[in-house]
Amino acid sequence: MTTWLHEERLSAVFAIIRDRRARSILDLGCGDGDLLLRLALEPQIERIVGVEIDPAALTRLQRRLDEAAPHQPPHRPEIRLVHGSMTEGGAALAGFDCAILLETIEHIDPARLSVLERNIFAAMRPATIIITTPNADYNPLLGVPSHRFRHPGHRFEWDRAKFLKWAEGVAARHRYAMVCRAVAGHHPTLGGASQMAVFDAIAPDGN
Template identity: 55%
Template sequence: MTSWLHEERLAAAQAVVVGSGASSVLDLGCGDGDLFIRLAREPQITRLVGIDLSPEALARLRERLKSEAPTACSIELHLASMTRYERRFGGFDCAVLIETIEHLEPESLSMLERAVFGGMRPRLVVVTTPNAEFNPLLGVPAHRFRRPDHRFEWSRERFGRWAQGVAERSGYSVSRRDLGGGHPELGGASQMAVFRAL
Protein backbone atom coordinates (compact mmCIF):
# COMPACT_ATOMS: atom_id res chain seq x y z
CA MET A 1 0.00 0.00 0.00
CA THR A 2 1.23 3.49 -0.73
CA SER A 3 3.04 5.29 2.06
CA TRP A 4 0.78 8.38 1.94
CA LEU A 5 -2.24 6.26 2.81
CA HIS A 6 -0.39 4.42 5.56
CA GLU A 7 0.71 7.73 7.06
CA GLU A 8 -2.78 9.22 6.93
CA ARG A 9 -4.30 6.11 8.49
CA LEU A 10 -1.80 6.07 11.34
CA ALA A 11 -2.24 9.79 12.01
CA ALA A 12 -6.03 9.45 12.04
CA ALA A 13 -6.00 6.52 14.46
CA GLN A 14 -3.46 8.23 16.71
CA ALA A 15 -5.56 11.40 16.81
CA VAL A 16 -8.68 9.48 17.85
CA VAL A 17 -6.83 7.58 20.59
CA VAL A 18 -5.15 10.69 21.98
CA GLY A 19 -8.31 12.76 21.66
CA SER A 20 -10.24 10.20 23.70
CA GLY A 21 -7.93 10.73 26.68
CA ALA A 22 -7.06 7.02 26.79
CA SER A 23 -4.15 6.07 29.04
CA SER A 24 -4.20 2.30 28.42
CA VAL A 25 -4.25 0.98 24.85
CA LEU A 26 -4.43 -2.51 23.37
CA ASP A 27 -3.07 -2.80 19.82
CA LEU A 28 -4.68 -5.88 18.27
CA GLY A 29 -2.61 -7.12 15.36
CA CYS A 30 0.22 -4.71 16.13
CA GLY A 31 2.54 -6.20 13.50
CA ASP A 32 5.87 -4.38 13.16
CA GLY A 33 4.47 -1.59 15.30
CA ASP A 34 4.03 1.49 13.11
CA LEU A 35 1.11 2.71 15.24
CA PHE A 36 2.48 1.12 18.42
CA ILE A 37 5.68 3.21 18.20
CA ARG A 38 3.68 6.40 17.77
CA LEU A 39 1.49 5.62 20.75
CA ALA A 40 4.47 4.71 22.91
CA ARG A 41 5.71 8.29 22.47
CA GLU A 42 2.45 9.81 23.72
CA PRO A 43 2.90 11.14 27.29
CA GLN A 44 -0.71 10.42 28.30
CA ILE A 45 -0.42 6.69 27.54
CA THR A 46 0.85 4.82 30.59
CA ARG A 47 0.16 1.25 29.46
CA LEU A 48 0.52 -0.11 25.95
CA VAL A 49 0.01 -3.76 25.03
CA GLY A 50 0.42 -5.27 21.58
CA ILE A 51 -0.66 -8.69 20.39
CA ASP A 52 0.03 -10.45 17.12
CA LEU A 53 0.14 -13.97 15.71
CA SER A 54 3.52 -13.44 14.05
CA PRO A 55 6.60 -14.10 16.22
CA GLU A 56 8.73 -12.45 13.53
CA ALA A 57 6.70 -9.24 13.58
CA LEU A 58 6.86 -9.07 17.36
CA ALA A 59 10.61 -9.60 17.27
CA ARG A 60 10.99 -6.73 14.81
CA LEU A 61 8.84 -4.51 17.01
CA ARG A 62 10.95 -5.33 20.08
CA GLU A 63 14.04 -4.21 18.17
CA ARG A 64 12.36 -1.02 17.02
CA LEU A 65 11.28 -0.16 20.55
CA LYS A 66 14.91 -0.15 21.70
CA SER A 67 15.78 2.83 19.54
CA GLU A 68 12.59 4.43 18.21
CA ALA A 69 10.38 4.86 21.24
CA PRO A 70 12.03 6.10 24.41
CA THR A 71 9.11 6.02 26.78
CA ALA A 72 8.18 5.76 30.42
CA CYS A 73 4.97 3.85 29.74
CA SER A 74 4.54 0.17 30.55
CA ILE A 75 4.92 -1.91 27.38
CA GLU A 76 3.97 -5.55 26.81
CA LEU A 77 4.02 -7.68 23.65
CA HIS A 78 2.18 -10.99 23.45
CA LEU A 79 1.92 -13.77 20.88
CA ALA A 80 -1.86 -14.13 20.92
CA SER A 81 -5.03 -14.00 18.83
CA MET A 82 -7.46 -11.11 18.67
CA THR A 83 -10.31 -13.59 18.20
CA ARG A 84 -9.81 -15.22 21.60
CA TYR A 85 -10.61 -13.42 24.83
CA GLU A 86 -8.05 -13.62 27.60
CA ARG A 87 -8.61 -11.91 30.93
CA ARG A 88 -5.24 -10.12 30.73
CA PHE A 89 -6.56 -8.20 27.72
CA GLY A 90 -9.57 -6.79 29.53
CA GLY A 91 -10.00 -3.40 31.19
CA PHE A 92 -8.29 -1.16 28.63
CA ASP A 93 -9.42 2.34 27.78
CA CYS A 94 -8.95 1.73 24.07
CA ALA A 95 -8.31 -1.03 21.53
CA VAL A 96 -7.10 -0.43 17.98
CA LEU A 97 -7.43 -2.78 15.00
CA ILE A 98 -5.62 -1.08 12.15
CA GLU A 99 -5.99 -2.89 8.81
CA THR A 100 -6.38 -6.24 10.55
CA ILE A 101 -9.95 -7.51 10.21
CA GLU A 102 -9.55 -8.12 6.47
CA HIS A 103 -6.86 -10.71 7.28
CA LEU A 104 -9.44 -12.86 9.07
CA GLU A 105 -11.69 -15.40 7.43
CA PRO A 106 -15.17 -13.84 7.32
CA GLU A 107 -16.56 -16.64 9.49
CA SER A 108 -14.09 -15.61 12.24
CA LEU A 109 -15.60 -12.14 12.60
CA SER A 110 -18.19 -13.36 15.09
CA MET A 111 -15.35 -14.69 17.26
CA LEU A 112 -13.59 -11.33 16.99
CA GLU A 113 -16.79 -9.53 17.98
CA ARG A 114 -17.27 -11.71 21.06
CA ALA A 115 -13.64 -11.44 22.11
CA VAL A 116 -13.21 -7.68 21.64
CA PHE A 117 -16.64 -6.18 22.25
CA GLY A 118 -17.93 -8.83 24.64
CA GLY A 119 -14.86 -9.97 26.57
CA MET A 120 -12.15 -7.29 26.40
CA ARG A 121 -14.75 -4.52 26.27
CA PRO A 122 -12.59 -1.38 26.05
CA ARG A 123 -14.50 1.88 26.25
CA LEU A 124 -13.21 2.88 22.79
CA VAL A 125 -12.47 0.68 19.76
CA VAL A 126 -10.89 1.99 16.54
CA VAL A 127 -11.11 -0.18 13.41
CA THR A 128 -9.74 0.60 9.95
CA THR A 129 -10.05 -1.54 6.83
CA PRO A 130 -9.66 -1.02 3.07
CA ASN A 131 -12.53 0.47 1.09
CA ALA A 132 -13.07 -1.91 -1.84
CA GLU A 133 -14.83 0.79 -3.86
CA PHE A 134 -11.55 2.72 -4.11
CA ASN A 135 -9.55 -0.20 -5.53
CA PRO A 136 -9.88 0.80 -9.21
CA LEU A 137 -8.16 4.11 -8.45
CA LEU A 138 -5.25 2.14 -6.97
CA GLY A 139 -4.99 -0.07 -10.04
CA VAL A 140 -6.33 -3.15 -8.28
CA PRO A 141 -8.10 -5.49 -10.75
CA ALA A 142 -11.74 -6.26 -10.00
CA HIS A 143 -11.03 -9.95 -9.36
CA ARG A 144 -8.24 -9.32 -6.83
CA PHE A 145 -7.70 -7.88 -3.35
CA ARG A 146 -5.03 -5.30 -2.54
CA ARG A 147 -2.89 -7.91 -0.83
CA PRO A 148 -2.80 -11.69 -1.28
CA ASP A 149 -3.23 -12.26 2.47
CA HIS A 150 -6.55 -10.37 2.59
CA ARG A 151 -9.59 -12.60 2.99
CA PHE A 152 -12.14 -9.93 2.12
CA GLU A 153 -12.39 -6.23 1.30
CA TRP A 154 -15.62 -4.37 1.95
CA SER A 155 -17.46 -1.47 0.39
CA ARG A 156 -18.42 1.40 2.69
CA GLU A 157 -22.00 0.17 2.78
CA ARG A 158 -20.95 -3.36 3.80
CA PHE A 159 -18.53 -2.10 6.44
CA GLY A 160 -21.23 0.20 7.77
CA ARG A 161 -23.71 -2.66 8.15
CA TRP A 162 -21.15 -4.75 10.01
CA ALA A 163 -20.12 -1.90 12.29
CA GLN A 164 -23.71 -0.91 13.09
CA GLY A 165 -24.60 -4.51 13.85
CA VAL A 166 -21.63 -4.91 16.19
CA ALA A 167 -22.52 -1.67 17.95
CA GLU A 168 -26.16 -2.59 18.45
CA ARG A 169 -25.39 -6.10 19.69
CA SER A 170 -22.60 -4.99 22.04
CA GLY A 171 -23.81 -1.75 23.61
CA TYR A 172 -21.63 0.72 21.70
CA SER A 173 -22.29 3.72 19.50
CA VAL A 174 -20.36 3.92 16.24
CA SER A 175 -19.27 6.63 13.82
CA ARG A 176 -17.48 6.16 10.50
CA ARG A 177 -15.32 8.23 8.19
CA ASP A 178 -13.28 7.89 5.02
CA LEU A 179 -9.48 7.91 5.13
CA GLY A 180 -7.00 8.53 2.35
CA GLY A 181 -8.80 10.73 -0.11
CA GLY A 182 -12.35 11.83 -0.66
CA HIS A 183 -13.54 10.80 -4.09
CA PRO A 184 -17.12 12.08 -4.56
CA GLU A 185 -18.38 8.63 -5.53
CA LEU A 186 -15.78 6.16 -4.26
CA GLY A 187 -14.91 7.69 -0.89
CA GLY A 188 -11.43 7.19 0.56
CA ALA A 189 -8.88 4.44 0.08
CA SER A 190 -9.50 3.23 3.63
CA GLN A 191 -12.31 3.60 6.14
CA MET A 192 -12.49 3.89 9.88
CA ALA A 193 -15.11 3.05 12.48
CA VAL A 194 -14.91 4.40 16.03
CA PHE A 195 -16.94 2.53 18.65
CA ARG A 196 -17.72 4.08 22.04
CA ALA A 197 -19.19 2.09 24.91
CA LEU A 198 -22.58 3.36 26.02
Protein backbone atom coordinates (compact mmCIF):
# COMPACT_ATOMS: atom_id res chain seq x y z
CA MET A 1 0.00 0.00 0.00
CA THR A 2 1.37 3.42 -0.94
CA THR A 3 1.47 6.35 1.44
CA TRP A 4 -0.65 9.48 1.16
CA LEU A 5 2.51 11.42 0.25
CA HIS A 6 3.37 9.05 -2.59
CA GLU A 7 -0.20 9.23 -3.89
CA GLU A 8 -0.07 13.02 -3.84
CA ARG A 9 3.18 13.01 -5.81
CA LEU A 10 1.77 10.60 -8.39
CA SER A 11 -1.38 12.70 -8.78
CA ALA A 12 0.68 15.86 -9.29
CA VAL A 13 2.83 14.19 -11.95
CA PHE A 14 -0.14 12.71 -13.82
CA ALA A 15 -1.86 16.09 -13.92
CA ILE A 16 1.13 17.51 -15.82
CA ILE A 17 1.37 14.51 -18.17
CA ARG A 18 -2.29 14.81 -19.09
CA ASP A 19 -2.09 18.57 -19.48
CA ARG A 20 0.90 18.27 -21.85
CA ARG A 21 -0.76 15.34 -23.69
CA ALA A 22 2.53 13.46 -23.53
CA ARG A 23 2.62 10.25 -25.57
CA SER A 24 6.19 9.09 -24.95
CA ILE A 25 7.55 8.96 -21.40
CA LEU A 26 10.96 8.44 -19.79
CA ASP A 27 10.71 7.20 -16.20
CA LEU A 28 14.21 7.93 -14.88
CA GLY A 29 14.96 5.96 -11.73
CA CYS A 30 11.85 3.83 -12.23
CA GLY A 31 12.63 1.49 -9.31
CA ASP A 32 10.01 -1.21 -8.74
CA GLY A 33 7.62 0.56 -11.07
CA ASP A 34 4.94 2.27 -8.97
CA LEU A 35 4.86 5.13 -11.48
CA LEU A 36 5.53 3.09 -14.60
CA LEU A 37 2.73 0.59 -13.95
CA ARG A 38 0.24 3.45 -13.65
CA LEU A 39 1.61 5.16 -16.74
CA ALA A 40 0.87 1.97 -18.66
CA LEU A 41 -2.84 2.47 -17.94
CA GLU A 42 -2.98 5.96 -19.45
CA PRO A 43 -4.78 5.73 -22.82
CA GLN A 44 -2.87 8.63 -24.38
CA ILE A 45 0.59 7.14 -23.73
CA GLU A 46 2.13 5.12 -26.55
CA ARG A 47 5.69 4.47 -25.37
CA ILE A 48 7.41 4.21 -21.99
CA VAL A 49 11.08 3.62 -21.20
CA GLY A 50 12.06 2.95 -17.60
CA VAL A 51 15.69 3.48 -16.59
CA GLU A 52 17.01 2.02 -13.33
CA ILE A 53 20.50 1.35 -12.01
CA ASP A 54 19.46 -1.43 -9.61
CA PRO A 55 19.08 -4.73 -11.53
CA ALA A 56 17.09 -6.32 -8.70
CA ALA A 57 14.52 -3.50 -8.93
CA LEU A 58 14.23 -4.06 -12.70
CA THR A 59 13.67 -7.77 -12.11
CA ARG A 60 10.87 -7.00 -9.67
CA LEU A 61 9.36 -4.49 -12.09
CA GLN A 62 9.42 -6.97 -14.98
CA ARG A 63 7.67 -9.51 -12.76
CA ARG A 64 5.01 -6.93 -11.88
CA LEU A 65 4.51 -6.10 -15.56
CA ASP A 66 4.13 -9.78 -16.42
CA GLU A 67 1.61 -10.30 -13.63
CA ALA A 68 -0.38 -7.23 -14.69
CA ALA A 69 -0.43 -8.09 -18.40
CA PRO A 70 -3.56 -10.31 -18.34
CA HIS A 71 -5.51 -7.54 -16.63
CA GLN A 72 -4.41 -4.69 -18.89
CA PRO A 73 -6.95 -2.84 -21.04
CA PRO A 74 -6.81 -3.36 -24.84
CA HIS A 75 -4.55 -0.35 -25.14
CA ARG A 76 -1.09 -0.95 -23.78
CA PRO A 77 1.92 1.21 -24.61
CA GLU A 78 5.23 -0.15 -25.81
CA ILE A 79 7.34 -0.62 -22.65
CA ARG A 80 11.10 -1.02 -22.48
CA LEU A 81 13.23 -1.36 -19.36
CA VAL A 82 16.85 -0.18 -19.42
CA HIS A 83 19.53 -1.05 -16.88
CA GLY A 84 21.51 2.14 -16.61
CA SER A 85 22.22 5.40 -14.84
CA MET A 86 20.39 8.70 -15.16
CA THR A 87 23.79 10.34 -15.70
CA GLU A 88 24.69 8.29 -18.81
CA GLY A 89 23.49 7.49 -22.31
CA GLY A 90 21.38 10.56 -22.86
CA ALA A 91 21.65 10.81 -26.64
CA ALA A 92 20.16 7.33 -27.05
CA LEU A 93 17.09 8.47 -25.12
CA ALA A 94 16.45 11.72 -26.98
CA GLY A 95 13.12 12.71 -28.50
CA PHE A 96 10.65 11.94 -25.71
CA ASP A 97 7.66 14.08 -24.86
CA CYS A 98 8.25 13.89 -21.11
CA ALA A 99 10.90 12.71 -18.65
CA ILE A 100 10.01 12.12 -15.01
CA LEU A 101 12.37 12.04 -12.03
CA LEU A 102 10.08 11.12 -9.15
CA GLU A 103 11.98 11.51 -5.86
CA THR A 104 15.27 10.47 -7.47
CA ILE A 105 17.71 13.38 -7.66
CA GLU A 106 18.25 13.32 -3.89
CA HIS A 107 19.86 9.88 -4.35
CA ILE A 108 22.57 11.40 -6.59
CA ASP A 109 25.88 12.60 -5.17
CA PRO A 110 25.67 16.42 -5.30
CA ALA A 111 28.99 16.47 -7.16
CA ARG A 112 27.29 14.51 -9.99
CA LEU A 113 24.31 16.82 -10.41
CA SER A 114 26.00 18.79 -13.17
CA VAL A 115 26.53 15.53 -15.08
CA LEU A 116 22.87 14.61 -14.54
CA GLU A 117 21.84 18.05 -15.76
CA ARG A 118 23.82 17.81 -19.00
CA ASN A 119 22.64 14.27 -19.67
CA ILE A 120 18.94 15.03 -19.26
CA PHE A 121 18.55 18.67 -20.26
CA ALA A 122 21.13 18.79 -23.07
CA ALA A 123 21.52 15.23 -24.42
CA MET A 124 18.01 13.81 -23.87
CA ARG A 125 16.20 17.15 -24.05
CA PRO A 126 12.60 15.95 -23.71
CA ALA A 127 9.85 18.48 -24.34
CA THR A 128 8.82 18.42 -20.66
CA ILE A 129 10.76 17.40 -17.57
CA ILE A 130 9.09 16.80 -14.21
CA ILE A 131 11.25 16.60 -11.09
CA THR A 132 9.97 16.01 -7.57
CA THR A 133 12.15 15.93 -4.46
CA PRO A 134 11.63 16.19 -0.70
CA ASN A 135 11.16 19.65 0.77
CA ALA A 136 13.55 19.89 3.72
CA ASP A 137 11.58 22.82 5.15
CA TYR A 138 8.71 20.40 5.82
CA ASN A 139 10.78 17.76 7.63
CA PRO A 140 9.89 18.93 11.16
CA LEU A 141 6.21 18.25 10.44
CA LEU A 142 7.13 14.69 9.49
CA GLY A 143 9.12 14.19 12.68
CA VAL A 144 12.48 14.10 10.87
CA PRO A 145 15.32 15.34 13.15
CA SER A 146 17.38 18.22 11.79
CA HIS A 147 20.54 16.06 11.65
CA ARG A 148 18.90 13.32 9.52
CA PHE A 149 17.38 12.82 6.08
CA ARG A 150 14.04 11.12 5.43
CA HIS A 151 15.69 8.07 3.86
CA PRO A 152 19.15 6.56 4.42
CA GLY A 153 19.72 6.52 0.65
CA HIS A 154 19.35 10.28 0.30
CA ARG A 155 22.55 12.20 -0.40
CA PHE A 156 20.92 15.58 0.18
CA GLU A 157 17.54 17.20 0.84
CA TRP A 158 16.96 20.76 -0.31
CA ASP A 159 14.79 23.46 1.17
CA ARG A 160 12.52 25.36 -1.20
CA ALA A 161 14.92 28.26 -1.74
CA LYS A 162 17.80 26.01 -2.78
CA PHE A 163 15.65 23.87 -5.06
CA LEU A 164 14.20 26.95 -6.74
CA LYS A 165 17.67 28.44 -7.27
CA TRP A 166 18.94 25.18 -8.79
CA ALA A 167 15.89 24.78 -11.03
CA GLU A 168 16.07 28.39 -12.24
CA GLY A 169 19.74 27.94 -13.12
CA VAL A 170 19.11 24.72 -15.02
CA ALA A 171 16.22 26.26 -16.94
CA ALA A 172 18.27 29.30 -17.93
CA ARG A 173 21.27 27.25 -19.04
CA HIS A 174 19.24 24.93 -21.26
CA ARG A 175 16.39 27.13 -22.55
CA TYR A 176 13.48 25.73 -20.60
CA ALA A 177 10.59 27.59 -19.01
CA MET A 178 10.15 26.43 -15.41
CA VAL A 179 7.63 26.62 -12.60
CA CYS A 180 7.92 25.24 -9.05
CA ARG A 181 5.03 24.22 -6.84
CA ALA A 182 4.36 22.48 -3.53
CA VAL A 183 3.19 18.86 -3.48
CA ALA A 184 1.38 17.10 -0.63
CA GLY A 185 0.36 19.91 1.64
CA HIS A 186 0.46 23.69 1.54
CA HIS A 187 1.68 24.82 4.95
CA PRO A 188 1.63 28.63 5.07
CA THR A 189 5.32 28.87 5.93
CA LEU A 190 6.80 25.43 5.21
CA GLY A 191 5.21 24.55 1.88
CA GLY A 192 4.44 20.94 0.98
CA ALA A 193 6.09 17.68 1.97
CA SER A 194 7.55 17.44 -1.54
CA GLN A 195 8.29 20.05 -4.16
CA MET A 196 8.00 19.81 -7.92
CA ALA A 197 9.65 21.66 -10.80
CA VAL A 198 8.14 21.42 -14.28
CA PHE A 199 10.37 22.38 -17.20
CA ASP A 200 9.03 22.98 -20.71
CA ALA A 201 11.50 23.29 -23.58
CA ILE A 202 11.60 26.65 -25.36
CA ALA A 203 11.60 26.20 -29.13
CA PRO A 204 14.34 27.88 -31.20
CA ASP A 205 11.80 30.47 -32.35
CA GLY A 206 11.10 31.32 -28.70
CA ASN A 207 7.67 29.64 -28.46
